[in-house]
Amino acid sequence: MSKQRILLISCGHFEKDLLESLAHDICREFGYPVSYKECCLEMSGYYHPGRRQYNANDILQATAAVSEPDVVKAIGLHRVDLFIPILTYIFGQAFLGGDTAIASLFRLRNELYGLEPDQHLLTDRFRKVVLHELGHSFGLIHCMNPVCIMRSSTYVEDLDQKKSHFCSTCAEKLLQLRGQYDNDCMKPI
Amino acid sequence: MKKKISILIVDDEESVRDSLYNWFIDDGYHVECAESAKKALTMLESSDYDIILADIKMPGMDGLELHRRIKTLSKDPIFIVMTAFASVDTAVQALKDGAYDYVTKPFDPDDLSHLIRNATAQISLKSENESLKSSLSTLVDVEDLIGESEGLKKVLSEIESVAQSNASVIITGESGTGKELVARAIHANSPRKYFPLVSVHCGALSESLLESELFGHEKGAFTGATFNRKGRFEMADGGTIFLDEIATISAKMQIELLRVLESKTFVRVGGNKEIASDFRVICATNRDLKSMVKNGTFREDLYYRLNVVNILIPPLRERVEDIPKLANFFIKKYCASMSRDLVTIEPAALKHLTELEFPGNVRELENMIERAIVVGNGKEIKLKDLPLGKEKMNSAIESLDDLEKKHIANILSKYGWNISRSAKALNVDRVTLYNKIKKYNLKLEE
Numbered sequence: 001m002s003k004q005r006i007l008l009i010s011c012g013h014f015e016k017d018l019l020e021s022l023a024h025d026i027c028r029e030f031g032y033p034v035s036y037k038e039c040c041l042e043m044s045g046y047y048h049p050g051r052r053q054y055n056a057n058d059i060l061q062a063t064a065a066v067s068e069p070d071v072v073k074a075i076g077l078h079r080v081d082l083f084i085p086i087l088t089y090i091f092g093q094a095f096l097g098g099d100t101a102i103a104s105l106f107r108l109r110n111e112l113y114g115l116e117p118d119q120h121l122l123t124d125r126f127r128k129v130v131l132h133e134l135g136h137s138f139g140l141i142h143c144m145n146p147v148c149i150m151r152s153s154t155y156v157e158d159l160d161q162k163k164s165h166f167c168s169t170c171a172e173k174l175l176q177l178r179g180q181y182d183n184d185c186m187k188p189i
Numbered sequence: 190m191k192k193k194i195s196i197l198i199v200d201d202e203e204s205v206r207d208s209l210y211n212w213f214i215d216d217g218y219h220v221e222c223a224e225s226a227k228k229a230l231t232m233l234e235s236s237d238y239d240i241i242l243a244d245i246k247m248p249g250m251d252g253l254e255l256h257r258r259i260k261t262l263s264k265d266p267i268f269i270v271m272t273a274f275a276s277v278d279t280a281v282q283a284l285k286d287g288a289y290d291y292v293t294k295p296f297d298p299d300d301l302s303h304l305i306r307n308a309t310a311q312i313s314l315k316s317e318n319e320s321l322k323s324s325l326s327t328l329v330d331v332e333d334l335i336g337e338s339e340g341l342k343k344v345l346s347e348i349e350s351v352a353q354s355n356a357s358v359i360i361t362g363e364s365g366t367g368k369e370l371v372a373r374a375i376h377a378n379s380p381r382k383y384f385p386l387v388s389v390h391c392g393a394l395s396e397s398l399l400e401s402e403l404f405g406h407e408k409g410a411f412t413g414a415t416f417n418r419k420g421r422f423e424m425a426d427g428g429t430i431f432l433d434e435i436a437t438i439s440a441k442m443q444i445e446l447l448r449v450l451e452s453k454t455f456v457r458v459g460g461n462k463e464i465a466s467d468f469r470v471i472c473a474t475n476r477d478l479k480s481m482v483k484n485g486t487f488r489e490d491l492y493y494r495l496n497v498v499n500i501l502i503p504p505l506r507e508r509v510e511d512i513p514k515l516a517n518f519f520i521k522k523y524c525a526s527m528s529r530d531l532v533t534i535e536p537a538a539l540k541h542l543t544e545l546e547f548p549g550n551v552r553e554l555e556n557m558i559e560r561a562i563v564v565g566n567g568k569e570i571k572l573k574d575l576p577l578g579k580e581k582m583n584s585a586i587e588s589l590d591d592l593e594k595k596h597i598a599n600i601l602s603k604y605g606w607n608i609s610r611s612a613k614a615l616n617v618d619r620v621t622l623y624n625k626i627k628k629y630n631l632k633l634e635e
Contacts, residue, residue, distance in 0.1 A: 057208070083295070087295055141216065142215055154298040154302055
């Protein structure tokens with residue numbers, strides 16, 4: 001069985017339009033077809049009452065557990081506030097070269113910063129976080145190019161400055177990194 | 190290629206180590222982790238890290254003690270402490286002990302990024318500073334003193350032995366022998382090399398100007414003194430002051446100079462505040478100071494104060510073997526500055542250079558080479574490109590015939606064996622010149 005797709009795992013309700021739009025962008029940037037599935041994770045176990053946030057490392061492990069064996073990468077889509085022990089919040093999480101990533105809409109909403117809701121901007125930010133985390137899972141590190149999707153972003157304003165695609169250097173690196181997955185596909189399982 | 194910044198994370202909590210590891214790995218840093226201060230010290234024995242990010246509260250040895258231990262090793266990483274709110278006081282103590290910064294857990298992602306970005310900038314500034322310092326000292330190193338003659342070797346060994354001390358030095362030598370280069374070489378190899386070398390050409394300034402130049406002046410001290418000005422002694426604080434043509438200073442300035450050298454303090458012209466400055470004095474002169482002392486034109490006490498070490502630079506005519514190396518050095522220098530292809534020098538021209546008197550020493554040779562490159566054909570410096578100059582008295586030439594033969598050969602060579610032009614220059618007719626060529630058996634050298 002060859003690994004030739006990326007899986008979107010929606011944890012919580014995500015509109016079909018949003019998922020289709022994400023799938024389109026992922027396919028464009030990574031060159032793999034994208035499928036999606038819904039999943040109901042029991043989130044209470046990952047909740048930290050003191051911080052009133054969800055532990056991203058635990059959710060990442062849980063997402064990996066519900067992934068499918070024939071996928072190149074899987075990314076869990078969430079709506080909760082994520083943290084890792086050392087940081088006050090994160091937009092998403094992935095291990096460099098790992099199989100799974102997660103991304104959350106929670107901190108991307110304009111309302112959180114006292115601004116008018118903007119659905120278009122929210123979708124755009126979420127798309128960027130998803131592509132960024134998937135980039136890490138393929139082995140890409142942060143990029144210094146200010147508009148590259150792999151530029152590190154700690155604020156939503158940073159996200160808004162980036163474009164939704166890789167710079168030429170990262171695109172080239174991705175092509176090389178993708179090669180190893182494509183070769184894996186050719187190996188008999 | 191730029192070196193990858195290496196980070197060592199020291200924390201007893203695995204989740205913290207893992208989170209930071211992943212965060213920094215994503216940023217492209219080289220990251221390693223230690224679960225205790227003891228393990229970190231062991232790792233530091235075999236590896237160097239640019240940044241150490243350590244928790245303050247750890248079982249066994251804490252972060253503060255780790256920082257103190259690291260300071261005793263001959264390593265100087267940027268040390269950042271991580272702390273919970275409860276231990277901010279301890280973090281402040283760490284800062285007082287020399288830690289670079291502290292962060293309170295959990296961090297704001299942006300704070301962490303900024304912290305590491307600043308630390309990285311500090312590391313690159315430090316390494317840039319080190320490389321600039323080393324390039325500065327190379328620029329004025331002894332490599333500028335060209336040659337392998339015994340005379341020059343002696344000068345170089347004197348520079349080496351005197352550089353590390355604080356002793357005053359008098360450099361003597363004819364004009365153009367490179368006295369300032371020797372002074373620069375002494376300064377560049379001395380512990381004062383990171384401080385300024387301030388040069389003053391005493392001969393070029395009148396007494397009052399020299400006084401103001403050396404000691405500085407206060408606003409309104411004299412007409413035109415519209416602002417306070419630091420003197421050269423003040424500018425040379427920590428470094429070296431080079432007084433060129435010291436023999437030309439007036440009797441009054443000699444007294445002033447002696448007083449400054451003895452007390453290392455002075456007062457600006459028009460001022461009343463004593464200013465202290467820590468400088469080393471190097472002087473240069475082309476005159477015989479000892480005989481000036483004898484005939485009373487130079488103060489004896491100042492002479493002995495300055496003449497702790499005397500370095501005598503031999504004139505170029507006494508180190509003829511250095512001329513080819515010097516010539517090639519100047520050829521390279523001027524071809525580069527004129528953006529020309531490197532030219533060569535024909536053997537006859539080089540031989541001619543070694544036969545000249547060079548009253549202007551290395552400076553004269555340098556000017557000669559520069560001129561030859563300008564007027565030459567751009568490929569090779571030929572004998573005709575060089576001025577005839579004043580030749581040394583050659584002991585091999587004893588008779589008038591020898592002298593005539595040499596002169597005719599030179600003129601023929603200068604005019605490329607053009608008989609008409611050579612005869613005209615010699616003020617003889619062509620037949621006479623042919624006869625002389627035959628008589629002395631002169632032949633065109635290929």
